[in-house]
Amino acid sequence: MSDNKGPEGFEKFYSAIFQERWPSLKEALLGEKRHVAVVNPFSKFKFPGDHPRIAGISFEHAVGEVFPQPEKTEAGYANYYLLDAASVLAIEALDLAPGERVVDLCxxxxxxSLLCALKLKxxxxxxxxxxxxxxRARIHKIFDEYLPKTEQKNHKVTGHDSSKWCLYEKSAYDKILLDAPCSSERHVLLDQRELATWAPGRTKALAVSQFAMLASALDVVKVGGTIVYSTCALSKLENDDVIEKLHHKREGRFEVLQKEFAIGEKTEFGWQVLPDTSGWGPFYLSIIRRLR
Ligand SMILES: C[S@@+](CC[C@H](N)C(=O)[O-])C[C@H]1O[C@@H](n2cnc3c(N)ncnc32)[C@H](O)[C@@H]1O
Incomplete structure (x- = not known):
């Protein structure tokens, strides 16, 4: 196998991108994953006492290394949902209000989606x-575990190819979340079989399909509406470079909204959370407002 592929190729590719930061970033990626427990209001669950919180996360939540798996309360719904704090930022970036039309494309x-539902009420x-x-079956399962059926009347699950959505619907949504399929390097590093078959072409191919989905989303969101593009990829190729390509190919049709969050760091067109500095992520997001 060429040394551009497999574990050696992976090492070469990411150490070239992150340079002296790579060893500590890699160590953090291999470390224990932390979670935020977002409380489900329908469960009537409350964490006892005071818990550390993250500034800017508007959901009732607690932060911890290890939480017991979520469980049903007497009210009949799961007590909390566990996720990376950086993932919650994507929902904060959408800035949802009840009554809006929203599509979560992936x-x-x-x-x-569950957090979107809590915001849309x-x-x-x-x-x-x-x-x-x-x-998709998992989406239904999660919604049924967390929300009464009567609270799901505004919710629809569909199975389209999001890169082709614009062929069927245009200027139709106030907000779009595009949490795109990506390299998920943290997962690759932790899985010897994935690492053995890693190749740089995979990142490049993903960037092509991420761009196709984002370009489609730009037609699907209303003028004045916003798209949050996000990935859990490390490489710029799947993050800022996708936004840069949109600037070239759809010049003047959108602007990037730069917003700061309590965890993470600014990038050219968005925000990235990396675990070596924050203990969260990896996660990247960019907020795009359609102008015409
Ligand atoms: C990063 S995961 C999404 C995680 C999800 N947003 C969440 O928070 O639970 C990416 C998802 O995109 C879906 N996907 C991949 N290609 C797609 C496409 N062309 N159209 C729609 N969905 C796609 C995959 O099945 C996968 O579930």
Missing amino acids: AAPGGK NQGLLVSNDRSAAR
């Missing part, structure tokens, strides 16, 4: 889309 298993429209039927 939604499964559905954690971020069963008003407006929430479409959770995912091309994988098996993964």
Whole structure:
């Protein structure tokens, strides 16, 4: 195998990108994952006493290394949803209000869609889309575990290819979440089989399909509406470079909104959370407002 592939190729690729930062970033990626527990208001669950919180996370939440798996309370719904704090930032970036029309283009298993639902309060429209039927089943399962059926009346699950959505619907949503399929390097590093078959071409191919989805989303969001593009990829190729390509190919049709968060660091077109400095992520997001 060429040394541009497999574990050696991976090492070469990411140490060239992150240079002297790579060893500590790699160590953090291999470390224990932390979680935020976002409380489900329908469960009537409360964490006892005071808990550390993250500034800027507007959901009732607690922060910790290890939480027991979520469980059903007497009210009949799961007590909290566990996710990376950086993932919550994508929902904060959307700045949702009840009544808005929202599509989550790559939604499964559905954690971020669930948080969207908590913000929309069963008003407006929430479409959770995912091309994988098996993964769509997980969206239904999560919604049923966390929300009463009567609170899901504004929710629809669909199975379209999000890169082709613009062929069927245009200027239709106030807000779009595009949490795109990506390299997920943290997962690759932790899985010897994935690492053995890693190749740089995979990142490049993903960047092509991420761009296709984002370009489609730009037609699907209303003029004045916003798209949050996010990935858990480390490399710029799948993050800022996708936004840069949109600038070249769709010049003048959108602007990037630069927003700062309590965890993470600014990038050219967005915000990135990396675990070596913050203990969260990896996660990247960019906020795009359609101008015309
Ligand atoms: C990063 S995961 C989404 C995670 C999800 N947003 C969450 O928070 O639970 C990416 C998802 O995109 C879906 N996907 C991949 N290609 C797609 C496409 N062309 N159209 C729609 N969904 C796609 C995958 O099935 C996968 O579930």
